[in-house]
Amino acid sequence: MAISLALSAYLAFSARATRYAERKLADRLAAGKEDEDRLDERRGIPSEPRPKGPLIWFHAASVGESLSLLELIRRMGEDRPELNFLVTTGTVTSAQVMAARLPAGAVHQFVPVDVLPWVRRFLDHWKPDLAVWTESEFWPALLTETRARAIPMVLINARMSKASHDRWRWFLRPMVRKLLRKFDIAHVQDDITAGYLRRLGLPAERLHVTGTLKEGAAALPVDEAERTRMARHLNGRPVWLAASTHEGEEEKVLEAHIQALRVNHRLLLILVPRHPNRADEVAALIDRHRLSVARRSEGELPDTDTQVYLADTMGELGLWYRLAPISFVGGSLEPIGGHNPFEPAALGSAILHGPYVTNFVDIFQRLTEAHAARLVTSPGSLAEAVTDLQNPDKAAELAHAAWEVCSAGADVTDQALEMLLDRLDSAPRLAP
Known part of the structure; x- marks a missing residue:
């Protein structure tokens, strides 16, 4: 009844x-x-x-x-x-x-x-x-x-x-x-x-x-001509990516980048907000941190003095994951629940993430057990991880372990x- x-x-x-x-x-x-x-x-x-x-x-x-x-x-x-x-x-x-x-x-x-x-x-x-x-x-x-x-x-x-x-x-x-x-x-x-x-x-x-069906998903697409153009433009410059970030996270990411710049002043951060309609807000935040910025949506490219490249467009994560050997997966330093870590794993980018990963807890647990991702909890620990993974051997080891976990569930x-x-x-x- x-x-x-x-x-x-x-x-x-x-x-x-x-x-x-x-x-x-x-x-x-x-x-x-x-x-x-x-x-x-x-x-x-x-x-x-x-x-x-x-x-x-x-x-x-x-x-x-x-x-x-x-x-x-x-x-x-x-x-x-x-x-x-x-x-x-x-x-x-x-x-x-x-x-x-x-x-x-x-x-x-x-x-x-x-x-x-x-x-x-x-x-x-x-x-x-x-x-x-x-x-x-x-x-x-x-x-x-x-x-x-x-x-x-x-x-x-x-x-x-x-x-x-x-x-x-x-x-x-x-x-x-x-x-x-x-x-x-x-x-x-x-x-x-x-x-x-x-x-x-x-x-x-x-x-x-x-x-999870996401394990069998095809790698995010890319315009190969644009990838080649961007790679030539960056010309071997050290790069790290903060992908799908949310309000509250950009502040911590920028603080981490400032700390990492003290070790390597050439380091470029590619910052991709989860919601591009927040781009003006994020750009203003970058300005308040006194960091030089170029914006993707305005057709700008990062020059040698650019410290943050604001990738405020839709559908280009496949490009950024391919260009950046190190990726912080957003939605995880604030209680959002995290985003899909198999996207960077499938494209050979080493994974960093915060503690809030309830949306993908089983996947992140498997990545952790396989030593295929690193947990960061603060701007300081994020900066430390980004700096440590500037060693290409360490980044490649982490990325390869993540790729193996990703491919195992296809x-x-x-x-x-x-x-x-x-x-x-x-x-x-x-x-x-």
Whole structure:
């Protein structure tokens, strides 16, 4: 009885919540969290036609989750050229990244807000043949309506934090139990997540611990001509990278760079904020530290006097990881949760990180056990690590160990690919 009451109450509210959802959308738009030109997509109104033929729908939370899908989508498209792909996400940044990175035969849309009329409008148009979730935040109306249409549903690359588990367990356990049972199969990243999902009600026989899909992701792309041009321009100058930094971290990174400059005055820091819309704020911070700066977004290149190169553009991390033998992975000196360390590992850059890595705790643990990354906790320890790794042998040893950890899990994508194609082949085809 509790199961039906919890979910029924939510769905009853969702069916009549369009005015409430419109107010929330307006608030998010005012806060810069929505794309005004594509706001209708959040109402379930498509901005693209449905392609003819079978359609696989992938839903991801944001940038990290959506990027982990790219290699899987590429390989599915190679194996089955007749397939089409829809990727939905909920953040403006993820939409920008997907626009630049999705392969041919794939389209991006913002996921509809979890309001039943909008969800139904979305599904009426797209009619996916298979629905694939790549996150562990479960939207009840979206899941319920998808299953009601007999669309096969699977969960891949799942990871659940303790906080998320506890929230579901103590307040909404009856609801999440019913939602989880809508998935036919679940590939999860680690034993901890598997335990959480079993406790919340997902049958054990549907659970498979496969590791993180990010392990099988292709290396970040690069414009090879631009890499060659930048490498010639730097002309062997010592470089280190601070990638995907957040508010509060740039201050510490710049303090570390000032200390490292006392040992090597030629050292260049390439600083890549996670959100380029913060670039003016970061540039002002660099000026306050009395460091000379050049900005990528303005077409500038670092000269011999430049101490910080502010790479305030989207989609170029593949370039910077290839140019920098040492990379600090941001989101880890502040309680953000860290970012994907396999991106620098796959491109031969030695990894430094802070203590806040809950988003990738299992990966960082494996890197630590393999002596494949270094933990830093302050500007001083970051400066010390950057200085020490100016020794090319030490940087190469660390980078090679990380590459071995990264490549050891490449079969995760193989397993996901095989499972998804099997589910597609065994499912009844829906008429578009």
